[in-house]
Amino acid sequence: MDCIKICHLYHDILNLYGDTGNVVTMKKRLEWRGFEVSVTDLSFGEFDRNDKFDIIFIGGGQDFEQGILTEDLFKYKAGWLTEQIENDTTVLAICGGYQMLGNYYITDKGEDIKFLGALDLYTKASSPRMIGNIVYSTELNGKMNVAAFENHSGKTYLGKGISPLGRVVKGFGNNGEDGTEGARYKNVFATYGHGPLLPKNPVLCDSILLSALKKHGVLELSELDDRIETGALKNALTLYG
Amino acid sequence: MGIRSSFAVMVGKATAKLLHIMGKGATSLPGVVTLKLCPNVLATLARDIKVICVTGTNGKTTTCHAIADIISANGYTCLTNSAGANMINGVVSCFMNASSLTGKVKRDYAVLECDEASLRHITKSMGSLDVTVVVTNVFRDQLDRYGEVLTTLDLIKQGLAHIPNARLVLNADCSLTSSLVESTKHGDVLFFGVNGGFESTSSSDISDAVYCIRCKTKYKYHSHTFGHLGDFYCESCGYHRQKPSVAVDEVTSFNADSADVLMSIDDKQYEAKITLPGAYNIYNGLAAAAIGRVIGLDDKKIIASMSSLTTPFGRMEHVALGEKGVEMILVKNPAGFNEVISFLTKHCTGEDDILFGLNDNSADGTDVSWIWDVEFEKLGERLREVTTDSQTFFFTGKRGEDLQVRLKYAGFDTGKFKLEKDYRALIQRLMGTGRHTYMVLSYTVMLGLRDKLAEVAPLKKYAR
Numbered sequence A: 001m002d003c004i005k006i007c008h009l010y011h012d013i014l015n016l017y018g019d020t021g022n023v024v025t026m027k028k029r030l031e032w033r034g035f036e037v038s039v040t041d042l043s044f045g046e047f048d049r050n051d052k053f054d055i056i057f058i059g060g061g062q063d064f065e066q067g068i069l070t071e072d073l074f075k076y077k078a079g080w081l082t083e084q085i086e087n088d089t090t091v092l093a094i095c096g097g098y099q100m101l102g103n104y105y106i107t108d109k110g111e112d113i114k115f116l117g118a119l120d121l122y123t124k125a126s127s128p129r130m131i132g133n134i135v136y137s138t139e140l141n142g143k144m145n146v147a148a149f150e151n152h153s154g155k156t157y158l159g160k161g162i163s164p165l166g167r168v169v170k171g172f173g174n175n176g177e178d179g180t181e182g183a184r185y186k187n188v189f190a191t192y193g194h195g196p197l198l199p200k201n202p203v204l205c206d207s208i209l210l211s212a213l214k215k216h217g218v219l220e221l222s223e224l225d226d227r228i229e230t231g232a233l234k235n236a237l238t239l240y241g
Numbered sequence B: 001m002g003i004r005s006s007f008a009v010m011v012g013k014a015t016a017k018l019l020h021i022m023g024k025g026a027t028s029l030p031g032v033v034t035l036k037l038c039p040n041v042l043a044t045l046a047r048d049i050k051v052i053c054v055t056g057t058n059g060k061t062t063t064c065h066a067i068a069d070i071i072s073a074n075g076y077t078c079l080t081n082s083a084g085a086n087m088i089n090g091v092v093s094c095f096m097n098a099s100s101l102t103g104k105v106k107r108d109y110a111v112l113e114c115d116e117a118s119l120r121h122i123t124k125s126m127g128s129l130d131v132t133v134v135v136t137n138v139f140r141d142q143l144d145r146y147g148e149v150l151t152t153l154d155l156i157k158q159g160l161a162h163i164p165n166a167r168l169v170l171n172a173d174c175s176l177t178s179s180l181v182e183s184t185k186h187g188d189v190l191f192f193g194v195n196g197g198f199e200s201t202s203s204s205d206i207s208d209a210v211y212c213i214r215c216k217t218k219y220k221y222h223s224h225t226f227g228h229l230g231d232f233y234c235e236s237c238g239y240h241r242q243k244p245s246v247a248v249d250e251v252t253s254f255n256a257d258s259a260d261v262l263m264s265i266d267d268k269q270y271e272a273k274i275t276l277p278g279a280y281n282i283y284n285g286l287a288a289a290a291i292g293r294v295i296g297l298d299d300k301k302i303i304a305s306m307s308s309l310t311t312p313f314g315r316m317e318h319v320a321l322g323e324k325g326v327e328m329i330l331v332k333n334p335a336g337f338n339e340v341i342s343f344l345t346k347h348c349t350g351e352d353d354i355l356f357g358l359n360d361n362s363a364d365g366t367d368v369s370w371i372w373d374v375e376f377e378k379l380g381e382r383l384r385e386v387t388t389d390s391q392t393f394f395f396t397g398k399r400g401e402d403l404q405v406r407l408k409y410a411g412f413d414t415g416k417f418k419l420e421k422d423y424r425a426l427i428q429r430l431m432g433t434g435r436h437t438y439m440v441l442s443y444t445v446m447l448g449l450r451d452k453l454a455e456v457a458p459l460k461k462y463a464r
Ligand SMILES: [Zn+2]
Pocket: B212, B213, B214, B215, B216, B217, B234, B235, B236, B237, B238, B239
């Protein structure tokens, strides 16, 4: 079988909320089905642009470190990342990584910080922080709602061409106002859900994996014994759903 | 003592008495009452006492315990607050409980565990007192508590600003902690640290401080212990670790409940035994040794004291349950949990069972995602080699299911998983195994489980 290549972008900076667990989960669920998987950590500086990835993962980070990051983004990664997104590469972006894909961020002092602009959305600083368990619905997670944890101060607003990843059942989601959570564009899946997101939402994980496997001619994934994962999801939904 | 503070102390003491009669342990309510009546009551209550505040993300409780051990072993008396009472109300209450009706507290020292965010409230009225502040380290804590490490650092800075004449005892190996020297202008600073790093830890440990706090360049390390701790330096701006005057130069052996080390105090080297389990406790022992130097003990006495340190509540506490007993270990954040994992990787055999317990109450951290920053993979790999047919991994707590998922993805054999959320049923089950169990528990799971354990096994009593 083909080797599935995962890129963990800014793995050493955007690693605040156990988000690495998403990479572990994607890797394991592929390996359990017999795929070979490689994970490439990609941080600051130059890199080999010829490397083609099936999945790019971007997590969330601390404000102090996100400041250092935009500099590198525009110097080395912006053009490349936009091109990957336009070429239908699967991208999973969480929280800070999600905001970074948008057009800009308006700080609490009213300044605009330019972001990647690959997705038509923007984020505005707000207070107090939106912290807590979040439950949202999305057809990508099968019959069950997604359970995760959100912790962000930015409110995100989607542009016309962008659909939300899901609808908020409990919690704040994108902005606590319009009931939307996350964003979908081409093969980009963006969300405020930490937890990490994928381990206890295995159906959503497989949906995301399938979007990347299409290029390898794989349209279906064999079933796994997900009793432990589903048990954790049910428990979280019982507590917070 | 002024009329106002006398009255406040009397009312506070009456409250404590009342709570005692009602059968409730007095922790913070007497403090609340007293503070309402006299906000700067600490200045009065602690006026004849030398105060040692211990703050930082990890190791506060163990460090306080070790300091109290050293102080008592050398003939001094001290007052301590309990781990659960580390905010202003708890601190005031602990003074109240020890004071006479007229507000006299007859102790040589007060050793106060201070929550990082509460330090500024606790030190507010201590400007005129003899205060030493120990900062153990600054790590990412429960993620929803203060948001970021720099927020935590700033809270500590605010606490130090109230006491410009205080002596500081700082962890030299923590780039965040040692930056306090520049930002607070305190003159009297003593550093403790580990020279040469630890062999067993990997450099892949997650780091909470990758970039220079001054200039945002990536730190380099001459040696490394764990997390972001080590002999760091910044090539770009020159910020670097300070040489510690109280240090461990070499660990000759890590044992299950102690470490044999070569220790130096002001460049004089000694052989010592630090009787605390786990590599992470080396720092806590060193912080206590540094306090030994601050209170004027000679080197010989300090070194001797290192071999009679004891562990506090939840830090590898043995309970005689069933045939072989259990060890209870408290976990609060990734850095602490990783050290427990290192310990278990070294000492857990196929003959031990492990109970993992996780709640998501505010004292545990409401966001359980931090368990994914814990390197269970190391332990999973080790246990696959040494496991036995009867080995079982038990899970409990409100979010025990999340731990099961985490361990499944870390390569643990899910056939050995048993989830039991009812504490009494769980204890019955553990008693029936005839095996030894390590219990690795978040804070409120430990509290809840201890209550039920007390019904069937003798337990040490701790002030809550
Ligand atoms: Zn620097």
